[in-house]
Amino acid sequence: MSVSIWGVGTSHFGKQPGETLVGLASRAVHEALADAGVDEVDAVFVGTVFGAPGVAPRVLHALGVTRVPIVSIENACASGTSAYHEAHSAVALGRYERVLALGFEQMTALFDGAIHPEASDAEGRMGMALPSLYAMSAARYLEVFGTRREQLALVSVKNRRHAAGNPRAQYRKPCSLEEVLASRMIADPLTLLQCCPIADGAAAAVLGPARGRPGEVRVRASSHRSGALWDHRSPHVWGFEIARDTARAAYEGAGIGPEDLDVLELHDAFTIGEIVTSEALGLAQEGRGGELLESGHTTLGGRQPVNPSGGLLSRGHPLGATGLAQLAEIVWQLRGAAGARQVEGARLGLVETMGGGVSGIDGNACVVTVLER
């Protein structure tokens, strides 16, 4: 069955300690339901990482969503897109008709800086915070490919410029290359402004069979997998292979190649993530992501804008909400409703989210989906 996204919605993204999860989710869900033109849904898939036991039905009953199956999914940074992927599968298989995918996270209640490494994980127990994992990818990448620190930092400059047009982003003020490089070192060579900020937020989408109504965005393909073993045998930096392989499956399912895409939202939790992922998705050869960025190819106004929303680096990263916020951005882009950050004439878009934190594999989960107007 051909599946469409009927509607999307998000809360504001940012540090909102005065907000409740119900308040954040309410904005996302009610906007998505109104956008889809439905009052009820038949099932809900929820993505959240740090949510307390029972958090999904606790939030949903307060929004009037009761007496339907609710399934919660934890897949690190890809939790929201994993919920979306399951919603898509459920509709495609004819299991349910109107399915809500919802992601939320309230991170300011838990952390005032980097997420604490997980003590039950071998590397987490050793003090391996996520910035250091990406920092080691960056250090290796810079050494092997001769990429410059300025090229890494340019990711933040570009995405911050994009975010100026996104009223729901946490950081909308432009920043200069000098500011990015001079900001506090977090884990060498990644400085503060090359790391996404924590945030509170929620995002949602309603999926159903394609009805051919205006505003619907068709799902051409959705692909999801966990990482392969990542060890001394891999010549690639952490996270490259899972994104490459998940994207290949999505391209095959959609019958397209990377050159066909008009706009992309991809996982830029750290600057190096956008560079490596742009290569894994096939926009550039391995080692050439920095040049692609410098050429303006991925900037608004370029051939294939990446992260027109400002990305995780500007919007902030409430883990469970992120994937569905990326999805909402691509839906708005394909409808021509993205305002100041609109990619002119965008017809075909892609969302990629990847989550990590388990040592020994090159990612807990990656989701890639291709959407079409």
Place this chain on the structure above:
Amino acid sequence: MSGVGFDPRPRVVEESGVARLLGSRCTACGHVLAFQAPRCPLCRGPLAEARFGPDGSVWSATVVRVAVPGREPPYGLAYVDLDAGPRVLAHYRPAGDRALRVGARVRLRGCTPQGDPAVEERR
């Protein structure tokens, strides 16, 4: 985050003054890993205990400068490919406040006071 009884970190043993990583080798496919496990994660073959190191090369390294619970920044972290052995995460003391360079030769030197496997650069 959670209180965990089992310590999942790689184990380092000292024998005749030489620190070695106590890992596993698959008796079926030869895959090496830095841990003990029920089966080989590649082929599900049986694993035998194996010792690796002490020498290896830095795959990549960083210096962590943010607060992490239970640890005092700055501290060095490196992925080290032990010679004929697995890749293992190790701590090091940054010299001159700089990260180890990719490809640097290092040697296991036991564990930090917190019990993390540690390496130092060979000069």
